[in-house]
Amino acid sequence: MGREIGPVRLEMDCRCPKILKQTIAWKRAQYQRTHILDLFLPDWTRDLIETLYTNCFERPGLQPDSPVGGSEFSNESLRGICSVLWAGDQPVATHIGMIEHGRLHYWFPAYDPAYARYSPGTALFTEIIRKATSHGIHCVDMGYGEQPYKKKQTGTTTDVFHGTITDSRWHRMAFAAEASMIQALKRVPMKETVKRAIRTINPSAGIKKLK
Known part of the structure; x- marks a missing residue:
């Protein structure tokens, strides 16, 4: 170059x-x-x-x-x-x-x-x-x-944890359900190919808007 x-x-x-x-x-x-x-x-x-x-x-x-x-x-x-x-x-x-x-x-x-x-x-x-x-x-x-x-x-990797703090039981249940679904999707074969196919149709898929 x-x-x-x-x-x-x-x-x-x-x-x-x-x-x-x-x-x-x-x-x-x-x-x-x-x-x-x-x-x-x-x-x-x-x-x-x-x-x-x-x-x-x-x-x-x-x-x-x-x-x-x-x-x-x-x-x-x-x-x-x-x-x-x-x-x-x-x-x-x-x-x-x-x-x-x-x-x-x-x-x-x-x-x-x-x-x-x-x-x-x-x-x-x-x-x-x-x-x-x-x-x-x-x-x-x-x-x-x-x-x-x-x-x-990279030479070093670390774990990253995330979660939610709330006094709402329903909020905790909803967050747990969403987290479980995401983890299940991550184990799906060819997940990257599926995500690219979805975003070819809908480029904004996965975007969360600020409230």
Whole structure:
């Protein structure tokens, strides 16, 4: 990629709103191509990303044209981050995530399909890992899920528990029934093929709206 397109470099903390929007567009296009649930379909998801991304501009002494870098990541509370892998002057892969006290939550990696043969997504992740320590990042959290790429790229896995607290017996029963049904569906053979078929017909299947 460096030889055919241009010098490859990582911009760990890009503050360009156009790049943020491009990342979301690439990710949504990927969801549509692969018939995977479009997590950006609800308005609140996009609003959350925008809010996290603009959080750092509200901190005293930090201006939009003054990127944060170095060991400051290790001391920061929660805020959004957008990383870009450049080849020459072309953004070939990007990632939207969250920084929290030196922990990078790896959320939405995306890439330009025009450069797919160079595996830009893998190259982006590799560069982030390579330069993480110098930016004060001591851990990259791949988040909940059992996707093969996560198992391939992680060295440690942990269990994630979830549940509900309520004084309503019927609410507890409904939650238990829903959880049992989800676990049963996860054991169904070819579940991913079935989910993609459903979302081909109804792209919003599985989306829960905020009340």
